[in-house]
Amino acid sequence: MAEPGKIDPMHQFEVQPIFDGFTLFGQQINFTNSALWMFVVLGLLYVFMMGGMKRELVPGRWQIMVEGVVGFVDNIIATSIGPNGKKYTPWVFTLFMFILFSNLLGMMPFGIIPGIHPFTVTSQFTVTGLLAAISFSIVLIVGFWKHKFHFFSLFIPHGTPLPMIPLIFMVELLSFLVRPFSLALRLFVAMIAGHILIKVFANFVIQALDAGGASLLVALLSIVFIAFVSALELLVCAIQAYVFALLTSLYINDAENLH
Amino acid sequence: MPQISQLLEVYGSQFFWLLIVIGIIYFGIAKNMVPKISKTVDDRQKRITDDLAAAQGAQDKAEQIEADYRTSINDARADAISKVNEAKAKAALKNEAALKRADTAIAKKAEEADAALKAAKTAALKEIEAVAAEAAQAIVTTVSGAKVSATDAKKAVKAAF
Numbered sequence: 001m002a003e004p005g006k007i008d009p010m011h012q013f014e015v016q017p018i019f020d021g022f023t024l025f026g027q028q029i030n031f032t033n034s035a036l037w038m039f040v041v042l043g044l045l046y047v048f049m050m051g052g053m054k055r056e057l058v059p060g061r062w063q064i065m066v067e068g069v070v071g072f073v074d075n076i077i078a079t080s081i082g083p084n085g086k087k088y089t090p091w092v093f094t095l096f097m098f099i100l101f102s103n104l105l106g107m108m109p110f111g112i113i114p115g116i117h118p119f120t121v122t123s124q125f126t127v128t129g130l131l132a133a134i135s136f137s138i139v140l141i142v143g144f145w146k147h148k149f150h151f152f153s154l155f156i157p158h159g160t161p162l163p164m165i166p167l168i169f170m171v172e173l174l175s176f177l178v179r180p181f182s183l184a185l186r187l188f189v190a191m192i193a194g195h196i197l198i199k200v201f202a203n204f205v206i207q208a209l210d211a212g213g214a215s216l217l218v219a220l221l222s223i224v225f226i227a228f229v230s231a232l233e234l235l236v237c238a239i240q241a242y243v244f245a246l247l248t249s250l251y252i253n254d255a256e257n258l259h
Numbered sequence: 260m261p262q263i264s265q266l267l268e269v270y271g272s273q274f275f276w277l278l279i280v281i282g283i284i285y286f287g288i289a290k291n292m293v294p295k296i297s298k299t300v301d302d303r304q305k306r307i308t309d310d311l312a313a314a315q316g317a318q319d320k321a322e323q324i325e326a327d328y329r330t331s332i333n334d335a336r337a338d339a340i341s342k343v344n345e346a347k348a349k350a351a352l353k354n355e356a357a358l359k360r361a362d363t364a365i366a367k368k369a370e371e372a373d374a375a376l377k378a379a380k381t382a383a384l385k386e387i388e389a390v391a392a393e394a395a396q397a398i399v400t401t402v403s404g405a406k407v408s409a410t411d412a413k414k415a416v417k418a419a420f
Contacts, residue, residue: 014261015269027271034269035276042280049292055299057306070296090289098284101292125262126273192262 009199012072013123013192028241034127037119041101050099069097073245080249084256091138096129101238102127103191106229122240123191125184132184135248139179143255154254183247190240194233201226392416 017030052066059067074091077085099122108121121127143151155172156165201222208219396412399405407415 010261015265015273017272021272024271024275028268029275030270032269032272032276034273038276038280042283045284045288049296050289052296053292055295057303059303060378067300070293071300073293074297090285090293093293094281094285096282097288121277123262124273126266127277130274132276134281162385176369188262 009196009203012117012119012195012199015124016163033117033119034121034124036125037102037105037121041098041105041121044105045097045101059249072096076242076246078248078254081253081256085252086258088138088252092110092245092249092252095135095248096241099131099187099244100238100241103241104234106195107233120191120195122187123195125188128184128188130179130246131187132180133249135183136180137252139255142252146255147258151255151258179247179251183244187240187244190236194229194236198226198233199227200242201229203226302419388413388416391419 015032017032018033018036021029021031023029023056024048036064044165049066051062054063056063070093073096074089077092083090106118106123109117110116111119129154143154146157147153153171155169155176157168157172162169204222205219205226208215208222392409392412392415395416396407396409399407399412
């Protein structure tokens with residue numbers, strides 16, 4: 001918890017209960033600020049998608065946007081998995097849109113409204129971890145369902161010399177098992193780093209303003225820096241959502257179309 | 260880092276609410292709305308393709324019609340030219356025949372006229388001979404008093420002619 005008068009850049013990532021829930025498998029399920037922002041993401045996503053449901057022959061701007069996003073995800077699937085990938089479109093779409101909306105919502109300056117504390121859902125390892133776990137489970141289930149034990153040939157690249165096979169197999173298996181963690185950590189770290197950076201520089205601004213005098217220059221520089229980092233973060237928001245969706249579809253491609 | 264320090268107390272609620280939200284997005288939006296949007300796009304694409312094909316077909320048809328029109332006009336023109344030529348030839352033939360007929364008629368008439376002229380000339384000559392013989396006979400009688408027979412007079416006139 002932040003002490004009064006001090007800014008704790010990590011405070012924004014704290015999950016706080018809004019009202020108490022119930023106990024499930026020994027775990028207290030509270031309705032938290034995290035859950036609230038998940039539902040805000042869901043609501044925004046729903047509103048956004050409803051704008052594309054007019055299904056007009058000549059689309060308006062909104063419909064073009066929605067169709068563009070849908071086409072974008074379809075395109076990721078088509079290029080990474082191919083025609084067999086159609087059945088994975090809902091999941092990749094869910095990932096992409098949920099992550100994109102969470103990231104962007106976390107960057108919105110809602111904090112200027114008193115009483116509202118924006119919360120970036122994707123800055124929680126529990127969230128990115130679960131998303132990555134689901135993606136990885138799909139890869140495992142599809143891989144073993146479709147190819148049975150032949151799926152292990154994924155870990156032996158073509159043309160590996162026979163004596164090298166055990167070593168290569170171990171290396172490839174390790175890199176395969178690391179995938180869900182890298183998937184989850186990449187998004188989590190990218191989100192948390194930008195938010196901390198902005199908060200730290202915001203801290204500089206406040207302290208410089210308190211000090212007054214020549215340090216006002218520091219405040220000004222910090223504000224400029226915050227603007228740049230915010231712009232960069234907006235880019236990172238979109239890129240991370242894209243990377244998560246793309247890597248998921250590439251991993252699913254390994255399982256779907258075993259080489 | 261609250262993500263780590265809080266991990267054990269919040270993971271249950273995080274997973275719970277995330278699964279609910281993700282589930283709603285997956286089944287409500289991604290499985291239900293997205294295919295409809297994709298279908299709208301596909302339908303539009305199909306419609307555009309169809310319209311383009313129809314336009315291409317209509318253009319081909321128009322070109323075909325124009326080509327037909329051109330050939331028919333050319334045919335008609337050729338037909339008209341041949342008909343005109345035929346008519347010209349026919350008219351020329353007719354003219355020639357009429358000219359020939361007229362020529363022959365004129366020639367016949369001229370011949371007849373010639374013959375009539377000749378007959379009239381001979382008749383006139385005969386008459387003149389007779390008149391001249393009579394006149395000669397009368398002149399001789401009056402001048403010399405000799406009687407000249409008509410036959411002699413005629414002979415003399417003939418010799419004089």
